[in-house]
Amino acid sequence: MYANVIVDAHGVGGTFTYGIPTDIEGAVKPGICVAVSFSNREHVGYVLSLTDVPPEVSKLKYISGVIPDAQRLPGELLSLACFLSDYYIVPLPQAVRAMVPEAMSGSVATVVRLLDAGKASPGSPKQLKVVEALSDLGGEADLDLLRKKAKTDDFGVALRQLRQRKAVEVVRTLDLPKARPKIVQGVRPTFTSAEVNPARAPKQARILEELLETGEVRQAELLRKTQSSSSPLRSLLAKGLAEKTAIRLQRRPFGNYQQTKPCLRLTEEQEQALALIENTPSERPRIVLVHGVTASGKTEIYLHSIESVLRQRRTALILVPEVALTTHMLERYASRLGDQVAVLHSRLSFGERYDECKRIENGEASVVIGPRSAVFAPLSNLGLVVIDEEHEPSFKQENTPRYDARKLAEERAVREGASVILGSATPSVESYYRAVSGDIALATLTRRVDNRPMPTVRIIDQRVEFEQGRRYVLSEPLRDGIAERLKRREQVLLFINRRGYASFLLCRSCGYVPKCPNCDVAYTYHLGPRTLRCHHCNTITRAPGTCPNCGDARIRQFGIGTQKVEEEVRQVFPDARPLRMDHDTTLRKGTYASILKAFHEGEANILVGTQMIAKGFDFPNVTLVGVINADTALHIPDFRSSERTFQILAQVSGRAGRGESPGEVIIQTFSPDHYAITAASNHDYLGFYNREIEHRRELSYPPFSRLVNVISSDPIDGTAEGRIQTFASEFLRRLEQSGAELQDFIDVLGPAPAPQAKLKGLYRWHMCIRDRGSSGLHGLLRDVLSSLPHSVAGGIVLDVDPVTML
Known part of the structure; x- marks a missing residue:
């Protein structure tokens, strides 16, 4: 038997045929991670298929070993990898690397584990030296480290003899310290309550009582709870009243989840949408576009659909546009579905990702939520895929392989017989065209939950404001609106899709603009450290005090960023409590969640942010949304610029008025008559779509090509x-x-x-x-x-x- 193995060796990879050693023949199956020799080095590979046909080579190479700790690729994901490779025209190893980046980028380590020291030959000093060295190293060690520690001739012979005697085993593993189970020392009781005598040894008795109550427990936790040193515990171990154990810890990114919220009753429109999802004929791809205005209860439809799938003992996948949204959405889903929910995204540590994948593979988690890379979650028996905010471009991978998670999710669902829900208040033009053309089903939610009104929208023509000398970051109507909300103890969102303080520096004398030498684009000025930063490659340099080109001191900041808006808010409203949310303020792990928590709990009353604040959030006390500059994306040289502008304006407008009080949106723009802006101000998706689709048809842009x-x-x-x-x-x-x-x-x-x-x-x-x-x-x-x-x-x-x- 032979194995076709996918190997990625520094860009020279491909699929190669290897022999299978007889001792591991039963363990080598499609989707298993193996170690193979390629270009005189050991590399990680994945078995694509098995074959009886020998390769036409002069010298057959054999698989070195199975890597049991690495993530397995089930048949469904192997099939999806082949589709990704074929459709996006990339080598198959690149497709597999996208699915299991840690494994494919890791190196192979050879580890020796002690099984039974007593099986070493008493008459072989070399075997005894190896066993003694392995014991000193904790019973498990890297092969090269053990060789140095044993200090014996014929190390290889001794090791082979120990393997034959079942005293040790040699295994291949990934050289990623945290991509394996986390084991800590535990203690468990081996006694009954009758053996506890507090009068004779009170410290030992306190430990015994705790063990009797909790059973097996982490040693560190046991000593902390009983406020004991390790000395009385050692005495108990020596007496045989307790024994040491190995406890595997679950590295949970957000702790354990509790089911706290009940199922909500659906509106008539929600019931109709759910019925459409559940009753789509099975002979066609079951893909439904749920087009619902903001706050119309799309998430509740997703939850009902997921609960229905779980009752059928199937699994569900929820894709969200970006990592930042995962935490917020996780709380909503976990509060209904409890500990069945797992999360996968790029900001997890190796260990957290390893444990979450193991929970999914073992069936402990039946629902996975995450951004685009979560489309590769090792779920079995997939029943439902939800693509929330399906219009977002961040579902497309920017680097090779440049896959679109929406395309892969649909392909995976079709192959596995699962349903797909595409959800958005502002569907992509391509998706809505598919729906009205009959390629996929369409469910429409026209009203907000509890019939709450859509927010009123005012457009402020910045051309008029500037002509009349009112060149403010916050126009007078927006200032008045903010003041009124602060007076009523309500909250405000201020949106500007540019971080930093100013868009660029410009010399008023010679016109010089400092540019990034790597990207040939203007630096963005950041106020705090007074630096210039490139938002493409992250190059940072000090902001000059005089023009580097002509030496003139009249070099000034132009344009507006989130820092400038925050500064303006603090100057105009000194009693306000603003927070800023952009890439710069959410770099550290946990800061994103802490900012959202503070705003949700009322610690801040104004939130300034980029597009991170525009989608997916439900702040009941937000009654005013201010758009500082609606033109940021409108004039980008891209045929989708109008669509992006409409979507971002409609989405950020939808954050207002989601509670008991009505909402208002104030949009500042230099293009008040553009159809994307007027349609967004009227909450008119169909008006925008009808105008945009004719434009696409005339120029043969997607969906017409x-x-x-x-x-x-x-x-x-x-x-x-x-x-x-x-x-x-x-x-x-x-x-x-x-x-x-x-x-x-x-x-x-x-x-x-x-x-x-x-x-x-x-x-x-x-x-x-x-x-x-x-x-x-x-x-x-x-x-x-x-x-x-x-x-x-x-x-x-x-x-x-x-x-x-x-």
Whole structure:
């Protein structure tokens, strides 16, 4: 029997066939992590399949061993990895790395474990030396460390003999210290209550009483509870009244969850949506778009659907747009579903992720919540996938492999017979087009829960404000609105989608603007440390006091960021209690949750933030939302800029008036007549959609085409350009040879410098391929890549279905 193993070896990986040693033949199965030799080094690999066909090689290599501590890839995920590789045109090892990044990036460690020291041969001093050294090292040690400690000739022979005698075992493991179970020392009683005699040894008796009450307990916790030293415990162990144990700790990111909230009664619209989800015909993909206005109770529909799936003994996956939302949403789901909920995201430690994955694999957790990477959660018997805020572009991975978690989630659900709920108050144009075209089902929620009114919206024309000399960060109507809310002890959200203090510095004498040398974009000015920071590559430099170009002192800040808004709030409303939420204030673990908690509990009455505050939150006491500048995303050179503007305005507006008091939104803009802004102010999704879909139809943009953005990046501008020109020439040559079935449907735009022409020290060129309905583009792209030399193909990135063209 042979195994086809996926190996990722510094970009030279692929799928290779290995022999299976007889002693591990029963353990080698598809999805198992193994150690294999590749390029004279041991690497981590995953078994893709087994075969009886021997490889055509002169010398067969064998699997070195199984890595039992690594995450297993069930058949469903292996199949999904193959789809990811095929659809996004990336090597299979890159697809697997996206699923199990810790395992595929880890190195292999060989560990020796002591099983039974008594089985070593008494007549072999070398065996006894190895056993003694292993005991001194705690019964488990790295192979090289044990070899040094044993200090014996023929170490390998002695170790082999000990393995044959079952005195030790040699295992492969990942060289990630925390990606394995966390074991601590425990104690358990071996006595009855009759053996406790407080008068004879009161300290020992106190320990015995605690053991009798709790049973097995962590040693450190036992000594803390009984306020004892280790001396009386040692005496009890020596008397045989207690014994040491090994306790496996669960590293839970947010502790244990308790079921505290009951199931809520649904409205008529919610009942209709739930019925549509549960009664979608099984012969077609069960995908339902739930389009509901903000605060219409979409989450309650998700919860009812999840509870229905759990009653069928199936599992559920909930995808949210970003890590920051996971904590907030976790509290809502865990309060209803209890300890069945697990969380997966990139900010977990290795140990926390390992334990959460084990809970999922073992069936202890049936519901997983997390951002895009959670689509790879090792759930079995999947019954439901919920994609909350499905319109968010953050579901698309920015780095290779550039997968879209929404696409993968739907593909996974179809393959596993699960239902999919796409939920949003502002669905993506593509999703809504699918719904009205009949490709997926549509459920609509037109009213807020308890028939609460939508907030009123006022548009402040900043052109008029500036003409009349009122050049304030907070316009007069917004100032008045804030003052009124503070007077009524209500809360305010202020939204500006730019962090920092000012957008840029500019010399009024010569026009010089300091730019990041790595990205060729203007630095953002940060007030506290008076620094300039690039928000693309995080380069930081001190802000100059005079112009570096001409020496003039008239260098000033222009534009507005969250720091500037917070400063303005403190100046205008000295008695207010503002908080700021952006990337800078939420870097440390736990700060995001603490800011939300403080605002929710009324410790602050004004929250200033970026798009982090615009979605998913329910603050009943927020009655005013102020949008400082609605034009931030409107004029970006991207065909989705109008859609993004509408979505962010509609979403942040939806934070107002979710409690008993009505809400108001004040939008400051220099483009008050733009259809994205007027539609958002009228809560008119259909009005926006009808205008936008005609614009897309005229220009053949998605959903009327599929796009592939081909990107070439290099530290040398000419190399980046030359590489993509070579790619473009080969692509066009093959396209001309392909015939009308491809030529009539495919357009090529470019090559040209990318809108962000330099990023993180790399010059960027791109070309856009637009496919209006062919079925052969993927095959053509694969053929082009395989025909080019590695020096060209290795520097080309294919962004399939891009969410931004920047």
